[in-house]
Amino acid sequence: MLPGETAEAMLDNELIMSLIDEWTPRDTYEIRRAAVYQFHAATADKWRQGKIFIGGDAAHQTPPFLGQGMNAGMRDVINFSWKLPLVIQGVCDPQLLDSYEAERSAHAHDLVEWAVSVGKLMDHMAEVERAQRDGLKPPETPEALRSSGYGQGRTQPPIRDGIVLLEQVSDTGSTGYLFAQPEVTDVDGSLLKLDDILGNGFALVTRSNEKLEISEQTRAILNQLDIGVVSLEGLSTVRGRFDRLFEQFESAIVRPDRLVFGHTDESNSVDDLVAKLAKKLTLTNHITH
């Protein structure tokens, strides 16, 4: 709305139709509902007080330029909903729930900030068009603004706190990011989504199906957390690709929300990886070595 326009006046059907006239003939649509929305760029300072947690628009509101409002809210719920049962069932200490805000807040901040910069880019492009129309020199597009546009290389950030092997998180790795989910065929030729093979909980995904050399303690943790071991051997990708991490590394732990917790490397065996996961999760009855 422009300065001076009121919400009441804007809801008038005749006015709405006059705004659409230039693009769509009146006899091709019907107005079912009209509303004036005010958008915000805001994130809550605190997502938890005792047993009360907030998520969705209660925790963050974004201008609509990125279409990420509800998406971010769903990520909150997906994040929280695998942690809460672990605490309620006594598998993990209640402090696990502090990782909810630690993981989601920075992510929500980043998306809101990105949506704001896309809005500024749109404003700027309108200025460019206006200058072109009036035969004036269009304003320069600053690089920072250009890079916020779709397809300009900006991607969702990894989680940099919480239940993740922090030492592996980088701008180019897989740890802290969503695990790649290709469509695959198995040895029988059945078409499946890798997601379905992983199941709903944690998964220890390995490149080959060689028998895992793991300690008794690791086996106990895998059992306690009901972590399934999934081998990629024998699967062929039909659409998409396996996560890039398998070009270099043998195994990875994928969280129930499909973020990569971490992978094996020169400094981490499967035993190390599983022990670090148990520690991060504040697994009860777990003896750290």
Ligand SMILES: Cc1cc2nc3c(=O)[nH]c(=O)nc-3n(C[C@H](O)[C@H](O)[C@H](O)COP(=O)(O)OP(=O)(O)OC[C@H]3O[C@@H](n4cnc5c(N)ncnc54)[C@H](O)[C@@H]3O)c2cc1C
């Ligand atoms: C015009 C517009 C376009 C959008 N486009 C997109 C898009 O393309 N992509 C996207 O991802 N998101 C989009 N969004 C954002 C998306 O709609 C919101 O992020 C999402 O609906 C938030 O869900 P929520 O459950 O957190 O909150 P809400 O949907 O606001 O739900 C909160 C509910 O709580 C109820 N409530 C409030 N107070 C009380 C109380 N005291 N007691 C009981 N109930 C109460 C409310 O009535 C409401 O039903 C858009 C939003 C708008 C306005």
